[in-house]
Amino acid sequence: MKVDEIPEKLAKKESELRYAFLEQVKAIPGGEKIKACIQCGTCTGSCPVSYTMDISPRELIALFRAGDMATIMNSRTIWICASCYSCQTRCPSGIKITDIVYALKRTAMEKNYLSGKAKHVQILANLFIQNLMSYGRLHEGTLIRKFYTKTSIGKLFKMIPLGRIMYKKNRVAILPKKIKAYESLSNIIKKAQEIELRIAKERLEYSPEFVGYKGLGEMQLESRKGE
Amino acid sequence: MKYAYYPGCSLEKTQRGYDESVREIFKILDQELVEIDDWNCCGATIYMSVKETVSLAVSSRNLALAEKMNMEILAPCSSCYTVLSKTNRILNSIPEMHKDVNEALSEAGLSYSGKTKIRHPLDVLMNDVGIETIISKIKKNLNGLKIAPYYGCQIVRPEKGFDDFENPILLDQMFKKCGAEIIYYPMKVRCCGGMLMTTFEETALKLNKELLSCAVENGAEAIVTTCPLCHFNLEAYQGKINELYNTNCNIPILYFTQLLGIALGIDGKKLGIDGSFIPMTQKISSLMEVQYA
Numbered sequence: 477m478k479v480d481e482i483p484e485k486l487a488k489k490e491s492e493l494r495y496a497f498l499e500q501v502k503a504i505p506g507g508e509k510i511k512a513c514i515q516c517g518t519c520t521g522s523c524p525v526s527y528t529m530d531i532s533p534r535e536l537i538a539l540f541r542a543g544d545m546a547t548i549m550n551s552r553t554i555w556i557c558a559s560c561y562s563c564q565t566r567c568p569s570g571i572k573i574t575d576i577v578y579a580l581k582r583t584a585m586e587k588n589y590l591s592g593k594a595k596h597v598q599i600l601a602n603l604f605i606q607n608l609m610s611y612g613r614l615h616e617g618t619l620i621r622k623f624y625t626k627t628s629i630g631k632l633f634k635m636i637p638l639g640r641i642m643y644k645k646n647r648v649a650i651l652p653k654k655i656k657a658y659e660s661l662s663n664i665i666k667k668a669q670e671i672e673l674r675i676a677k678e679r680l681e682y683s684p685e686f687v688g689y690k691g692l693g694e695m696q697l698e699s700r701k702g703e
Numbered sequence: 704m705k706y707a708y709y710p711g712c713s714l715e716k717t718q719r720g721y722d723e724s725v726r727e728i729f730k731i732l733d734q735e736l737v738e739i740d741d742w743n744c745c746g747a748t749i750y751m752s753v754k755e756t757v758s759l760a761v762s763s764r765n766l767a768l769a770e771k772m773n774m775e776i777l778a779p780c781s782s783c784y785t786v787l788s789k790t791n792r793i794l795n796s797i798p799e800m801h802k803d804v805n806e807a808l809s810e811a812g813l814s815y816s817g818k819t820k821i822r823h824p825l826d827v828l829m830n831d832v833g834i835e836t837i838i839s840k841i842k843k844n845l846n847g848l849k850i851a852p853y854y855g856c857q858i859v860r861p862e863k864g865f866d867d868f869e870n871p872i873l874l875d876q877m878f879k880k881c882g883a884e885i886i887y888y889p890m891k892v893r894c895c896g897g898m899l900m901t902t903f904e905e906t907a908l909k910l911n912k913e914l915l916s917c918a919v920e921n922g923a924e925a926i927v928t929t930c931p932l933c934h935f936n937l938e939a940y941q942g943k944i945n946e947l948y949n950t951n952c953n954i955p956i957l958y959f960t961q962l963l964g965i966a967l968g969i970d971g972k973k974l975g976i977d978g979s980f981i982p983m984t985q986k987i988s989s990l991m992e993v994q995y996a
């Protein structure tokens with residue numbers, strides 16, 4: 477049996493998740509190599525935080541193959557990845573695992589799977605974007621203050637002693653600084669957001685019969701076979 | 704050589720020591736840094752992982768500005784280095800993305816070909832300037848100072864760059880030549896957790912505890928870093944780690960450019976060493992002849 481044929485009939489929800497995810501994978505140079513996983517577990521063994529994951533990196537790919545995207549979407553794993561790329565550089569099949577995790581994160585955000593700590597990651601990402609949109613550069617003080625105000629006010633107070641030391645050592649920018657070309661940067665961002673919406677809209681026209689890895693570029697699969 | 708300097712947000716103030724020391728040593732080694740006028744945030748890993756087109760467009764603005772200057776970018780922050788390089792890789796391998804990004808950039812009258820090269824100061828110092836030139840300007844022998852060379856993740860991964868994935872050696876070579884003793888440090892490319900310190904604090908503290916205790920147990924007198932995030936995590940959380948794990952870490956964390964600056968005879972204050980949270984040991988202070996508490 478060929479891998480492409482395994483998930484014959486999928487629930488609509490599963491099919492939609494797979495479709496959204498695979499569209500993200502297409503945007504990764506070499507993303508199609510996900511098909512070549514041999515389940516060796518080198519990724520899990522290389523990951524410095526796998527001990528605290530509910531699903532190991534190897535299992536992410538196994539679950540994807542088995543047609544269980546929902547379990548992946550609800551996992552802690554995709555949010556705790558710190559982007560160290562150890563798995564990716566060691567993978568004997570050349571799978572871009574860290575980038576795959578990014579694709580899973582984006583899919584989860586798009587489809588609103590945000591339980592527990594995932595919410596915090598999303599809050600941090602959104603505040604980061606807001607910060608960038610308002611100044612053009614990151615103002616760490618504003619980011620951290622807003623993040624802890626939204627997630628844990630207690631932790632904000634616990635940050636005060638560190639803030640004091642930093643201030644004493646002349647390592648705190650009290651006020652954020654706007655870049656000169658702030659207007660043109662926000663125009664770039666607005667346009668890019670429009671493009672992103674356009675891409676997302678195109679993505680929604682998925683086919684319900686969509687199965688397996690199809691759509692990930694048969695040509696690239698051919699070239700792998702020829703390697 | 705002339706480089707388009709991209710300090711990145713954290714080097715502006717929080718990690719001013721990195722910025723100050725990079726500028727100082729490049730001056731002494733006769734390399735010109737021209738700061739990219741009005742650069743913006745690269746988007747950093749967190750942004751890259753959640754909004755693709757937007758983050759590519761944001762980081763490309765800097766690449767487009769540098770392209771106009773016709774120079775290679777010098778990016779000391781590992782995260783900027785990786786994000787800018789990754790943007791290049793994506794734009795050069797997926798034409799639709801390149802088209803989308805240029806469409807966004809055109810809103811600001813910019814366009815980008817995908818050709819700007821991104822360099823890290825460690826790469827430039829060892830491969831362009833060359834260790835022989837550096838050695839010829841050394842004023843102070845580091846006198847057997849025991850250091851743990853910590854490379855972190857993002858200058859050695861994800862793509863094969865200027866050093867090895869698993870066992871990079873450029874920092875080791877650089878400081879051995881300056882007279883330091885390089886301790887056995889198997890954690891040299893292990894992750895510090897980066898932004899997990901904000902979202903999954905316990906996990907990040909454990910990672911940093913392992914990095915610190917490995918260095919201390921192997922006799923290091925300082926950890927030498929290449930990344931602002933690693934630097935901050937290792938430096939600012941030692942007290943918390945000691946409390947949590949009942950350890951006794953109090954080890955100075957230095958940017959590799961700061962330690963190289965000391966060897967080049969530059970004043971510690973000019974290298975931003977006065978901004979360190981951890982007091983310098985007597986040995987390091989005597990190399991600088993000034994005590995920074």
